[in-house]
Amino acid sequence: MGMDTAERVALVARHTEEVVTEEELRGLLEETEEPTAYIGYAPTGEMHIGHFTTMRKLADFVEAGLDVTVLVADLHAHLDDEKSPLELLDARSEYYRIAIEGMVEAAGADPDAVTFTRGTDYQLEEPYTLELYRLLADTTISRAQRAGSEVVRQSENPKLGGLVYTLMQSLDVATLEADIAYGGIDQRGIYMLAREMLPDHGFGKPLCVFAPLLSGLSGGKQSSSDRSSGVFLTDDTETVEEKIDGAYCPAGEVADNGVLEYLQRLVFPILGVRDEPFVVERPEEYGGDLTYESYEPLEADFVSGDLHPADLKPAAAAAIDEVIGPVRDRLLDRPDLLARAYPESRD
């Protein structure tokens, strides 16, 4: 590919919350033919649209020539307050893999360009375990707690698992030989710990790319334990419409506006890949239909009041529904898998 370093840097860094550091990224892409990037997902609850927006970036990585690995961190799913019982790790790992492949494909990349690995593939082996013990011996409780405070479930009586979690995730970066650790900005604490600890243990210092997190539809943060806080990949069309219709969306306001964020971070990037516009159908009495090629003009119209939430919402719901459609079809095609992965919550 004829992409120069500046273009690759821009591609890797676009639509991110933070890159640590940009200088290191430039250096890496200059010196390394095919740098490696990894992202880990703990297979806990059902996947939602927030996962999708984070995942979409993998298409940029692939296009920029990175070697991308997705870790399905099954042991982490158990270590974090037993969110997933050990018996369900196989089923949930498979569900996550299929969902992730679907999202990567929907984002316009070839799922085969992404390497999948599972935590249990290597985290129980001796070299990893021994190195983990070294890290455990070398890390204070408060340091590990602080690193994981945005990721691991917090409680009045925290378990040791949540502390080991952060060290394992740090060690994963080294074990998977990732030049770049990628994740949501909530992962920042853990990867800063990794940057601090790994060099002391003879490993390289990873650079980090962080994706922004989506607001929930009710204004707060999106939560996978609250089904109404966001759109899930298995939500049907009617549910998507209801959720978007019920979303917090004050006219003219961008802050904490989940509908706008979904459009900016998910819908437009994917429409962009397909070279399709976003169309708002609007009654003549309010000015007729609108067409947007990119997010910025839409936000401008929204802020100025030219685009009313009541017109935006149905259009957004339709677009979101269409975007998740292929992933949903893949998942609903495997009702057995969903039933095994989530035996309690499925009908």
Add this chain to the structure above:
RNA sequence: CCGCCCUUAGCUCAGACUGGUAGAGCAGUCGACUGUAGAUCGACUUGUCCCCCGUUCAAAUCGGGGAGGGCGGACCA
């Protein structure tokens, strides 16, 4: 190994001493008002009171046993 405390609505908890099959706040649902949602009013829903046995006309409440969770002590060749 010993002792003490906790377990009630989705969440945080009151009620237990002085037995009469349960309440508040938040959340949620539904209306009103907005060309959406929210905010604000108005209305409404929610329970194996951790489990088992016993006392009693009657047990969330009293007694015994058990489970889960928390705290402390003891042991330390």
